[in-house]
Amino acid sequence: MIINGLPGELLSANDRGLTYGDGVFRTILVREGRPLHWQQHYDKLQHDCSALAIECPSRQILTAELEQLLRIRSDGIAKIIITRGTGARGYAPSANPQVTRILSITPPPLYPVSFASAGVSVHLCRLRLGHQSRLAGIKHLNRLENVLAAAEWNNADIPEGLLLDEASHIIEGTRSNLFLVKQGALYTPDLSRCGVAGLQRQRVMDWAKQHGVECKVADLQMEALLAADEVFLVNSIIGLWPVREITGFHRVYFPVSLQIQDWLNHGCD
Amino acid sequence: MIINGLPGELLSANDRGLTYGDGVFRTILVREGRPLHWQQHYDKLQHDCSALAIECPSRQILTAELEQLLRIRSDGIAKIIITRGTGARGYAPSANPQVTRILSITPPPLYPVSFASAGVSVHLCRLRLGHQSRLAGIKHLNRLENVLAAAEWNNADIPEGLLLDEASHIIEGTRSNLFLVKQGALYTPDLSRCGVAGLQRQRVMDWAKQHGVECKVADLQMEALLAADEVFLVNSIIGLWPVREITGFHRVYFPVSLQIQDWLNHGCD
Numbered sequence: 001m002i003i004n005g006l007p008g009e010l011l012s013a014n015d016r017g018l019t020y021g022d023g024v025f026r027t028i029l030v031r032e033g034r035p036l037h038w039q040q041h042y043d044k045l046q047h048d049c050s051a052l053a054i055e056c057p058s059r060q061i062l063t064a065e066l067e068q069l070l071r072i073r074s075d076g077i078a079k080i081i082i083t084r085g086t087g088a089r090g091y092a093p094s095a096n097p098q099v100t101r102i103l104s105i106t107p108p109p110l111y112p113v114s115f116a117s118a119g120v121s122v123h124l125c126r127l128r129l130g131h132q133s134r135l136a137g138i139k140h141l142n143r144l145e146n147v148l149a150a151a152e153w154n155n156a157d158i159p160e161g162l163l164l165d166e167a168s169h170i171i172e173g174t175r176s177n178l179f180l181v182k183q184g185a186l187y188t189p190d191l192s193r194c195g196v197a198g199l200q201r202q203r204v205m206d207w208a209k210q211h212g213v214e215c216k217v218a219d220l221q222m223e224a225l226l227a228a229d230e231v232f233l234v235n236s237i238i239g240l241w242p243v244r245e246i247t248g249f250h251r252v253y254f255p256v257s258l259q260i261q262d263w264l265n266h267g268c269d
Numbered sequence: 270m271i272i273n274g275l276p277g278e279l280l281s282a283n284d285r286g287l288t289y290g291d292g293v294f295r296t297i298l299v300r301e302g303r304p305l306h307w308q309q310h311y312d313k314l315q316h317d318c319s320a321l322a323i324e325c326p327s328r329q330i331l332t333a334e335l336e337q338l339l340r341i342r343s344d345g346i347a348k349i350i351i352t353r354g355t356g357a358r359g360y361a362p363s364a365n366p367q368v369t370r371i372l373s374i375t376p377p378p379l380y381p382v383s384f385a386s387a388g389v390s391v392h393l394c395r396l397r398l399g400h401q402s403r404l405a406g407i408k409h410l411n412r413l414e415n416v417l418a419a420a421e422w423n424n425a426d427i428p429e430g431l432l433l434d435e436a437s438h439i440i441e442g443t444r445s446n447l448f449l450v451k452q453g454a455l456y457t458p459d460l461s462r463c464g465v466a467g468l469q470r471q472r473v474m475d476w477a478k479q480h481g482v483e484c485k486v487a488d489l490q491m492e493a494l495l496a497a498d499e500v501f502l503v504n505s506i507i508g509l510w511p512v513r514e515i516t517g518f519h520r521v522y523f524p525v526s527l528q529i530q531d532w533l534n535h536g537c538d
Binding site: 013027081127134143145194 | 280282359362375399401404419443
């Protein structure tokens with residue numbers, strides 16, 4: 001890990017990234033010493049910083065720091081966190097904040113190859129995303145909704161959860177973007193009220209354009225998903241996973257049912 | 270500052286408090302070596318931890334650590350941050366997280382005494398709070414809405430901003446709770462969809478009960494505020510500030526107006 005240019009894993013506990021989640025981040029796949037789509041990731045980082053009025057470090061600085069880490073680990077996941085830096089108590093940003101940059105590369109995740117070829121089961125999350133247009137699309141550090149959603153299930157065979165918003169629109173996976181395929185066209189949820197607009201989502205839209213396939217950004221409900229020819233999830237780490245199944249109702253404990261069942265079977269009291 | 274029982278200001282950059290804002294906090298007024306309403310603050314800390322399924326450290330541990338800090342500074346603001354601790358990449362909490370506790374005491378803020386006696390001017394924030402019932406009321410570390418709101422104005426004479434929600438309900442100040450007084454009764458916004466339910470809000474409600482004054486939790490719009498006999502803000506640090514004025518429209522640069530004015534005054538082109 002490199003923090004503000006120096007090797008180390010320790011950060012000031014006054015950093016606004018901790019106290020308010022006042023920052024943004026990216027996760028980037030690294031293969032054979034190369035961060036994939038680095039220019040596009042940097043552009044998105046810059047965009048997200050700008051949306052929060054955080055000064056984005058230069059591409060040169062971040063590239064140099066990434067290269068330092070790549071000498072130690074050439075395959076895995078690079079993560080870049082940019083925060084507004086340390087600050088005194090109080091929500092208002094100081095006039096001249098020194099932003100904090102935190103870069104790391106961790107080992108690549110090991111997913112069964114079947115996830116990409118045969119598709120995945122997806123949990124339908126109970127948590128509904130709230131609307132906040134000022135933060136929608138940005139990969140910021142306020143991720144409690146994702147944390148609560150990801151805590152809803154714990155099953156290695158179900159690697160992702162599907163998130164709807166408060167208006168019952170389908171929005172995304174907990175850490176991926178979503179597309180529907182219907183009669184040769186692509187559909188992906190509108191992320192202007194909530195959700196994270198990932199780089200891989202943009203790349204799918206680029207693919208559609210290059211291949212003359214219509215791709216619509218739209219408000220989508222569960223009905224549209226259930227009627228779709230195909231559904232798939234994308235992010236920079238997993239690539240693309242087709243969705244095989246959506247599951248949202250698991251019960252192994254049904255005392256009331258059994259009580260009524262017993263009554264039905266054995267007479268009344 | 271004391272982190273996990275040890276003096277110091279440095280924290281692991283893998284702490285989920287930083288990476289996801291996965292934690293809660295309290296700010297407590299400290300006077301003459303005593304944290305005011307400590308038992309109630311601890312109860313609320315426990316409540317907020319529980320809402321996020323974070324194990325709250327024991328009152329004994331936190332009291333002992335506060336007392337260490339009080340030996341160094343006996344007046345000011347104590348802040349306690351509890352996070353879900355360090356974690357591997359990924360939103361899902363690990364099975365047995367070791368929570369992080371960060372305690373500090375900083376100097377008391379210096380507000381003009383007139384704020385409490387003559388009231389304050391309040392900025393009407395443009396940012397609207399989004400709804401998220403799972404997080405509403407909790408003083409968690411996802412505070413980007415407050416940061417964006419507090420960045421809207423910069424004027425020491427206007428010490429607080431008023432936040433509405435996406436449905437145009439009045440909710441709170443950026444760091445305080447709000448009450449209206451109307452015909453002898455108190456009204457305070459419903460915080461079941463957004464906002465932070467502060468300890469001082471609860472204390473005002475306790476005051477009303479003890480004094481036989483009706484206090485209603487309600488959906489309140491700007492019309493109710495403008496029609497109120499009095500409006501006031503409370504939090505543990507400021508105590509109570511009456512609201513003297515609400516301002517939301519400041520312009521010192523009006524080129525189009527001046528252009529039209531000029532045209533009106535000096536003829537057409």
